[in-house]
Amino acid sequence: EERYDFQEIEQKWQKVWEQSAIYGVKTDPAKPKYYCLEMFPYPSGQLHMGHVRNYSIGDVVARFKTMEGFNVLHPMGWDAFGLPAENAAIKHGVPPAQWTTENIANMRSQLKAMGLSYDWEREIASCYPDYYKWTQWLFLQLYKANLAYKKKANVNWCPSCATVLANEQVVDGACERCDSVVEKKALEQWFFRITNYAQRLLDDLDNLPGWPDKVKTMQENWIGRSEGAEMDFALPETMGGFDKIRVYTTRQDTIFGVTYLVLAPEHPLVEELLKNNEREDEIRAFISKVLNLSEIDRTSTETEKEGIFTGHYCLNPMTGEQVAIWIGNYVLVDYGTGAVMGVPAHDQRDFEFANKYNLPIRVVIQPEGIADLKAEDMDHAYVDKGTLVNSDAFNGMPNEDALGAIATELEKLGKGSRKINFRLRDWLISRQRYWGTPIPIIHCSTCGEVPVPDEQLPVILPDDVEFKPSGESPLRSRLDFLNCQCPQCGGEAQRETDTMDTFVCSSWYFLRYCSPKNEHEAFAAEDVDYWMNVDQYIGGVEHAILHLLYARFFTKVFYDLKLVAVDEPFKNLLTQGMVLMDGAKMSKSKGNVVSPEEIISRYGADTARLFILFAAPPERDLEWSDRGVEGAHRFLHRVWRLVQAYQPSLRQVTTLMLQPADINLSELNKDDKELLRQINYTVKKVTEDVGQRFNFNTAVSAIMELVNAMYIYKEKVPAEQQNLALIKDGIGKLILILAPFAPHICEELWQIVGGKGYVYQQSWPSYNEKALVRDEVEIVVQVNGKVRDRLSVANGLDADTLKAQVLENERVQSFIDGKNVVKVIAVPNKLVNIVVK
Ligand code: ANZ
Numbered sequence: 001e002e003r004y005d006f007q008e009i010e011q012k013w014q015k016v017w018e019q020s021a022i023y024g025v026k027t028d029p030a031k032p033k034y035y036c037l038e039m040f041p042y043p044s045g046q047l048h049m050g051h052v053r054n055y056s057i058g059d060v061v062a063r064f065k066t067m068e069g070f071n072v073l074h075p076m077g078w079d080a081f082g083l084p085a086e087n088a089a090i091k092h093g094v095p096p097a098q099w100t101t102e103n104i105a106n107m108r109s110q111l112k113a114m115g116l117s118y119d120w121e122r123e124i125a126s127c128y129p130d131y132y133k134w135t136q137w138l139f140l141q142l143y144k145a146n147l148a149y150k151k152k153a154n155v156n157w158c159p160s161c162a163t164v165l166a167n168e169q170v171v172d173g174a175c176e177r178c179d180s181v182v183e184k185k186a187l188e189q190w191f192f193r194i195t196n197y198a199q200r201l202l203d204d205l206d207n208l209p210g211w212p213d214k215v216k217t218m219q220e221n222w223i224g225r226s227e228g229a230e231m232d233f234a235l236p237e238t239m240g241g242f243d244k245i246r247v248y249t250t251r252q253d254t255i256f257g258v259t260y261l262v263l264a265p266e267h268p269l270v271e272e273l274l275k276n277n278e279r280e281d282e283i284r285a286f287i288s289k290v291l292n293l294s295e296i297d298r299t300s301t302e303t304e305k306e307g308i309f310t311g312h313y314c315l316n317p318m319t320g321e322q323v324a325i326w327i328g329n330y331v332l333v334d335y336g337t338g339a340v341m342g343v344p345a346h347d348q349r350d351f352e353f354a355n356k357y358n359l360p361i362r363v364v365i366q367p368e369g370i371a372d373l374k375a376e377d378m379d380h381a382y383v384d385k386g387t388l389v390n391s392d393a394f395n396g397m398p399n400e401d402a403l404g405a406i407a408t409e410l411e412k413l414g415k416g417s418r419k420i421n422f423r424l425r426d427w428l429i430s431r432q433r434y435w436g437t438p439i440p441i442i443h444c445s446t447c448g449e450v451p452v453p454d455e456q457l458p459v460i461l462p463d464d465v466e467f468k469p470s471g472e473s474p475l476r477s478r479l480d481f482l483n484c485q486c487p488q489c490g491g492e493a494q495r496e497t498d499t500m501d502t503f504v505c506s507s508w509y510f511l512r513y514c515s516p517k518n519e520h521e522a523f524a525a526e527d528v529d530y531w532m533n534v535d536q537y538i539g540g541v542e543h544a545i546l547h548l549l550y551a552r553f554f555t556k557v558f559y560d561l562k563l564v565a566v567d568e569p570f571k572n573l574l575t576q577g578m579v580l581m582d583g584a585k586m587s588k589s590k591g592n593v594v595s596p597e598e599i600i601s602r603y604g605a606d607t608a609r610l611f612i613l614f615a616a617p618p619e620r621d622l623e624w625s626d627r628g629v630e631g632a633h634r635f636l637h638r639v640w641r642l643v644q645a646y647q648p649s650l651r652q653v654t655t656l657m658l659q660p661a662d663i664n665l666s667e668l669n670k671d672d673k674e675l676l677r678q679i680n681y682t683v684k685k686v687t688e689d690v691g692q693r694f695n696f697n698t699a700v701s702a703i704m705e706l707v708n709a710m711y712i713y714k715e716k717v718p719a720e721q722q723n724l725a726l727i728k729d730g731i732g733k734l735i736l737i738l739a740p741f742a743p744h745i746c747e748e749l750w751q752i753v754g755g756k757g758y759v760y761q762q763s764w765p766s767y768n769e770k771a772l773v774r775d776e777v778e779i780v781v782q783v784n785g786k787v788r789d790r791l792s793v794a795n796g797l798d799a800d801t802l803k804a805q806v807l808e809n810e811r812v813q814s815f816i817d818g819k820n821v822v823k824v825i826a827v828p829n830k831l832v833n834i835v836v837k
């Protein structure tokens with residue numbers, strides 16, 4: 001008997017698979033396609049367990065779909081630009097390109113050691129010129145469609161990374177990467193007009209039933225649509241060109257309850273209000289205090305609302321009443337209009353503010369049922385539905401109706417209009433760093449901004465630059481890069497030296513996989529039309545907002561530009577849970593990392609994959625367990641020994657697997673029938689668990705039960721009575737359904753039992769419904785609702801026959817001995833309850 005030498009087996013098959021290129025696929029409209037994609041990794045240098053989990057899940061899906069007959073695209077590549085390479089260069093003096101290429105080489109061989117079914121011919125890396133050439137080209141398509149623009153912006157600035165950050169990269173006021181407190185700086189920056197797509201990005205979430213609800217909710221909140229009105233509070237006299245203050249509100253029904261108005265400290269009117277203001281110094285001191293707070297601190301519910309009166313007034317558009325103008329820390333300049341009307345009776349924030357500064361509180365919404373809500377009795381704002389009071393012509397109107405009625409009235413008066421606002425901001429894509437895609441724009445003093453002509457793409461990133469953290473891109477000090485000729489007038493010009501946010505690179509990589517080697521186009525229509533959408537996307541939930549929103553935005557832009565025929569990139573999304581160790585996330589900083597390399601060399605890739613798929617359903621967090629790994633490893637040994645033990649005698653059987661026509665159920669004895677049932681049941685269960693629910697863990701446990709059943713059969717039935725055809729059938733199907741989880745051992749066993757071709761290329765086995773029927777079933781016997789016994793009875797007895805059989809049973813007789821049977825309830829194939837007195 002041969003030993004299960006997993007190392008030899010795994011290395012052998014990885015080599016054979018690679019040499020015979022069995023995972024290579026081609027665009028082939030004659031075949032149904034399936035695009036299975038896992039989020040491409042950042043080449044940090046080492047694979048971690050999160051990767052192993054992500055790719056094991058994807059590999060099961062890809063292998064399963066292939067065996068089901070689909071032409072499966074399953075590619076892999078590298079999200080290879082970004083700060084760590086540059087930081088490594090600063091720290092260790094290794095050029096970022098070299099650092100990245102070495103890391104890619106290392107991680108590629110780690111991935112190959114896992115036996116994943118990638119088409120490596122399609123490998124891409126976002127830092128290679130043949131990729132970023134097209135990132136630049138796509139940038140220019142956005143630019144030409146007026147979706148990319150440059151403007152001076154108050155941006156998030158990380159002093160330690162010396163770069164600008166997108167809003168999404170600021171977490172609790174700190175840099176996502178290095179945790180430094182983020183500052184505000186006014187700089188010229190490049191933006192993508194994602195806000196043009198806000199409504200569609202929101203609406204089309206409804207077309208994604210295959211996405212988790214929690215991800216859709218996160219995107220919805222991030223887009224943050226709200227319906228309300230803008231209205232104008234007139235100034236008594238024009239001040240530096242301003243004759244009114246425009247506010248944005250979602251509660252125009254409370255307009256009669258306004259008792260003050262608050263401006264953001266950055267609001268342009270503030271400077272005017274400070275002219276000839278006797279309290280100017282005091283007000284400026286307040287403003288500079290607020291400006292030093294982070295956006296998070298300014299908006300946090302914990303931060304005390306603070307403000308200062310400007311000494312000026314404006315007029316309520318509905319009542320003409322004078323309204324005091326304040327400046328407050330909680331009003332943000334870049335949301336709505338940067339000015340808010342204060343309604344303390346019906347907004348908790350305003351309520352606290354009014355109490356702090358002794359501003360009047362006026363009730364204008366009366367709750368149903370409460371006699372008379374009085375401002376002086378309130379200890380918090382009333383924010384729910386009710387009827388309008390103190391609101392002139394609108395008194396008595398339900399406030400939900402007043403929202404519309406007051407908006408209409410304001411529109412009629414020319415003092416306001418309905419308005420929809422989004423929280424989503426334009427996407428800031430420029431970075432003052434080196435290791436990224438250069439923005440393909442030239443600045444000419446005569447012609448202004450000039451796009452680099454297509455034939456001059458790619459704008460190549462020079463490879464030796466000097467790194468010193470400063471506010472400027474290191475590219476600025478490379479004069480041979482910086483200085484160039486204007487493509488329009490031929491005069492002296494300068495290149496843009498900002499590079500793109502790496503999220504730009506990852507917003508279209510799934511399209512490049514369709515035409516990875518195309519030298520003439522970013523992607524060819526015939527390829528993307530065939531392969532897109534991605535049928536199954538798999539990755540971490542940490543990308544729920546940024547990456548997934550940007551990729552959706554790009555796809556919609558390309559759809560509008562007629563570059564692709566789909567307007568959503570990812571049809572189904574699976575967000576896998578984390579890999580935990582003693583309840584905490586596995587991470588380098590916590591020092592609780594189990595290295596995939598070590599696990600693979602000790603137990604083999606098949607064991608690592610099987611453990612990870614068996615330990616938890618994919619969306620849930622998974623607790624690492626050494627015992628679990630050993631359990632998975634023992635199971636593979638058990639499978640191996642089963643096949644080895646039968647191997648010599650199986651040679652007598654010529655067909656590997658039985659077809660339904662080969663089986664005459666009435667000729668089989670009880671043990672054979674039960675084994676046949678178990679084989680077919682397992683195939684059905686695994687087919688459904690993998691194909692419909694992604695319940696890989698229950699699929700694996702069903703396979704384990706089949707192996708148990710085969711061992712039971714082997715021990716129970718005398719050797720000369722064993723049905724070898726049936727055993728061979730069981731083993732053949734066992735190998736095929738286990739193959740997506742543990743491909744190497746299954747490939748080896750497939751050859752041992754005489755299978756033809758590679759397991760990966762076999763059809764997924766089918767099952768026979770008829771074989772699933774049991775002759776006997778176990779039912780529960782209850783007496784007065786208490787479980788007393790379990791009985792084996794013929795399958796499918798009707799209620800009356802079942803009752804009669806159970807009551808005749810001797811053991812059952814003994815439970816009811818001497819008592820009066822009042823009632824018998826029978827549920828066929830399940831239970832009989834006998835009520836006695
Ligand atoms: C008056 C009012 C009365 C409001 C009331 C609410 C309740 P969403 O739904 O998030 O869009 N607001 C408007 N612009 C703001 C800014 N730049 N900074 C801080 N707050 C701002 O929220 C809209 C509401 O947030 C607006 O409606 C406004 O307060 C406030 F009983 O106006 B409301």
Ligand code: ZN
Binds near residue numbers: 445446448486493
């Ligand atoms: Zn020019």
